[in-house]
Amino acid sequence: MKAIAIIPGHPESAGVIDMPEPPATDGSILLRTKLIGVCGTDVEIARDGYGSPPPGEERLVLGHESLGEVLEAPAGSGFSPGDLLAGVVRRPDPVPCGACAVDEWDMCRNGRFVERGIKDRHGYGSERFRLDPRFAIRLDPQLGDLGVLVEPTSVVAKAWEHSERIGGRAWFEPKVALITGAGPIGLLATLLARQRGLETHVVDRNTSGPKPKLVNDLGAHYHSVPITDIGVNPDIVIECTGVGELAIQAAQQTSPGAVVALTGISHSDRAVETYPDEMNRALVLGNKVVFGTVNAARRHYEQAADALLKADRHWLGRLITRRLPPQDWPDALTKRPDDIKIVIEMAR
Numbered sequence: 001m002k003a004i005a006i007i008p009g010h011p012e013s014a015g016v017i018d019m020p021e022p023p024a025t026d027g028s029i030l031l032r033t034k035l036i037g038v039c040g041t042d043v044e045i046a047r048d049g050y051g052s053p054p055p056g057e058e059r060l061v062l063g064h065e066s067l068g069e070v071l072e073a074p075a076g077s078g079f080s081p082g083d084l085l086a087g088v089v090r091r092p093d094p095v096p097c098g099a100c101a102v103d104e105w106d107m108c109r110n111g112r113f114v115e116r117g118i119k120d121r122h123g124y125g126s127e128r129f130r131l132d133p134r135f136a137i138r139l140d141p142q143l144g145d146l147g148v149l150v151e152p153t154s155v156v157a158k159a160w161e162h163s164e165r166i167g168g169r170a171w172f173e174p175k176v177a178l179i180t181g182a183g184p185i186g187l188l189a190t191l192l193a194r195q196r197g198l199e200t201h202v203v204d205r206n207t208s209g210p211k212p213k214l215v216n217d218l219g220a221h222y223h224s225v226p227i228t229d230i231g232v233n234p235d236i237v238i239e240c241t242g243v244g245e246l247a248i249q250a251a252q253q254t255s256p257g258a259v260v261a262l263t264g265i266s267h268s269d270r271a272v273e274t275y276p277d278e279m280n281r282a283l284v285l286g287n288k289v290v291f292g293t294v295n296a297a298r299r300h301y302e303q304a305a306d307a308l309l310k311a312d313r314h315w316l317g318r319l320i321t322r323r324l325p326p327q328d329w330p331d332a333l334t335k336r337p338d339d340i341k342i343v344i345e346m347a348r
Helices: 040-048 141-167 184-195 211-217 244-253 276-285 298-310 313-317 326-333
Strands: 002-007 010-018 029-038 065-072 084-087 114-116 128-131 136-139 176-180 199-203 221-223 236-239 259-262 289-292 320-324 341-345
Touching: 002 326, 010 040, 010 326, 029 084, 029 141, 029 326, 040 326, 065 128, 065 141, 084 128, 084 141, 136 141, 136 298, 141 184, 141 236, 141 259, 141 289, 141 298, 141 313, 141 320, 141 341, 176 184, 176 244, 184 199, 184 211, 184 236, 184 298, 211 221, 236 244, 244 259, 244 276, 320 326, 326 341
Parallel strands: 176 199, 176 236, 199 221, 236 259, 259 289, 320 341
Antiparallel strands: 002 010, 029 065, 029 128, 029 341, 065 084, 084 136
């Protein structure tokens, strides 16, 4: 069968390869791959060498954002042919650590987890793949192709859940949210903010293209000016750019008792002028919390699927701005100005 693969750190190696049928050890559910989403992590794998193929192999099959249709499922599994599923990305470590032992593999303590399409395990980017029922997320058929958005939505579902749980350490009634960045993660974070009824502000550098309208159509406010100029003091910040300077500005701009979730990772080594004592004072005197979050547990995928089902389908469909056949997937590594989410149609 065909699969999209690359040698990490060598973008020129991106292409389609032949590989065997998915092994039974991957799980008892066999699926036909419908769509694979491409995100910044895939670009980092290609260009920066982030991630790693399975031990002993040179190439990594990509595709951690998945949508598949069940072809075969064992009796008693709870799944049937025709079901739409998304696959969980991370698998718990073999020890397991305390977190993995209670299915909180997103919080793994020893780093021995594997991640499909990212770390030591092939992804879902092949014509067919297998899933263990434990890592299979059933999707409402009404979602259709929009189910490919479940994995990125799971990341922000976790960010929102943890923000609210941290805020709940004391009296906490958030009214205003700030989202930094209007890429796929930022837009999905905005969607979840609006579903919570929060006054929501989004900061992004784009002044044209689809992003401002997508934000405004959710009833949120779009800003292309510095955080310090938007005139609000948010209770919750979801930082989606990975730009450290923005994270610092956001933390200083927040209301007392605020929570700042960092979901992005910066790969820049540029130097910026900052004042750590001023940052420390703002956090301490304001009882503020800044935390980092990555990946997601099963419940976050389920929260994501529920959130997408409640959302306007037309709005969600506008997030998918390009569809490519497998043979053209390397084109997804270069974003166009109006790109938001690029998907690979594996059945084409």
